[in-house]
Amino acid sequence: MSLPPEILTRYADEDVGYMSVRPVVNQTFRLQELADMVVSVVGKDAVRVQQIFRAGTLVYNGYRYWWNPLPADTPEIEALLLSFPEDEPSRPFQAQAATIALLEMGGGTQRSVAEIERSEASRKRLFGKESPWMVLLRLASDSNLHYEKFSHARKADLYRISLPYEQAKHLLADMLATAPRNLRHRWNKLHPPSLVTFAVPRAK
Numbered sequence: 001m002s003l004p005p006e007i008l009t010r011y012a013d014e015d016v017g018y019m020s021v022r023p024v025v026n027q028t029f030r031l032q033e034l035a036d037m038v039v040s041v042v043g044k045d046a047v048r049v050q051q052i053f054r055a056g057t058l059v060y061n062g063y064r065y066w067w068n069p070l071p072a073d074t075p076e077i078e079a080l081l082l083s084f085p086e087d088e089p090s091r092p093f094q095a096q097a098a099t100i101a102l103l104e105m106g107g108g109t110q111r112s113v114a115e116i117e118r119s120e121a122s123r124k125r126l127f128g129k130e131s132p133w134m135v136l137l138r139l140a141s142d143s144n145l146h147y148e149k150f151s152h153a154r155k156a157d158l159y160r161i162s163l164p165y166e167q168a169k170h171l172l173a174d175m176l177a178t179a180p181r182n183l184r185h186r187w188n189k190l191h192p193p194s195l196v197t198f199a200v201p202r203a204k
Contacts, residue, residue, distance in 0.1 A: 003053075003076060007034050007067050014064040035080050037065070040153045044084050050077045085202055089147045093140065093159045097200045100154070101136045103193035114190055123180050132175040132183065139171055140198060148197065156199040168192035 012024045029037070035049070037060050042048040052058055053070040072080075101116040121133040139161065148158040163171065169192045176184050 003031055003070060003072050003080070005031055007031065007070070009034070009065050009067040011063045011065045014059050014062055031080070032083070034067070035084075039081070039084055043152055044081055044086070046074060046077045046081055049081065050074060053077070084152065085150050087147075087150050088157065091147065091157055093145045093147075093198070094200055095137050095140055098137070098140075098198045099156070099201055100199040101133075102195075102197040102199070103190065104195040104197070105191045105193050107194070114187075114193075120183070121175075121179075123183070125178060125180050128178055130178045132179045135171065135174045135178055136196070136198075139196065145198070150202070151199065154199050154201075156201040158197050158199055160195060160197045162195055163193060165192060165194075168194060171196075 007029050009027050009029055010024050011027060038049050038052045038058060041058060041060055042052060050072060053072055056067050056069040058065050099118045101118075101121070103114040103116060105112050105114070116132070116136065118133050121136065122131050124131045140159075143161045145159040145161055148160045150157050172187075172190060172192050176187060179187060
């Protein structure tokens, strides 16, 4: 069955465990736009994308979307996904292009992730010579970054560093020491991260 070029969807806020009473909104997606939304959630996995298309529902960025089921054949789904990026483990890390650093703390049910944006972390303290973002990039230059994957949700390649506790403690201390007051106040409750992941958006 051929996929239509446009798909009428409905969406509404998704509350925890049930739908809210807020109004349902209609929106028309081009096929590629709907595919992009689905891939952002489940990745470039033809089987999963096919299942979501057939189910006709998806939760994305806090909203639940519905559409009439799209029973596409596997070859048609695979062809649709050809334009989406693949992992490129040989792609070198480009520090100047990194936009986000993810600090992963704890593990299991205690795991938490702090998202540090370059635009915010590039600010310096008054009379400061270094910013928290410069501290993070120094870590990247002094470490062996490991290519993890291409994140379709972030549309970026991810590069990861595992940190021993002492190094993580010094990293966090240096970030706090160079951060402006408002950032220090927000970051004071952070714990030394066991993993730091940099996101580098891939040029179109």
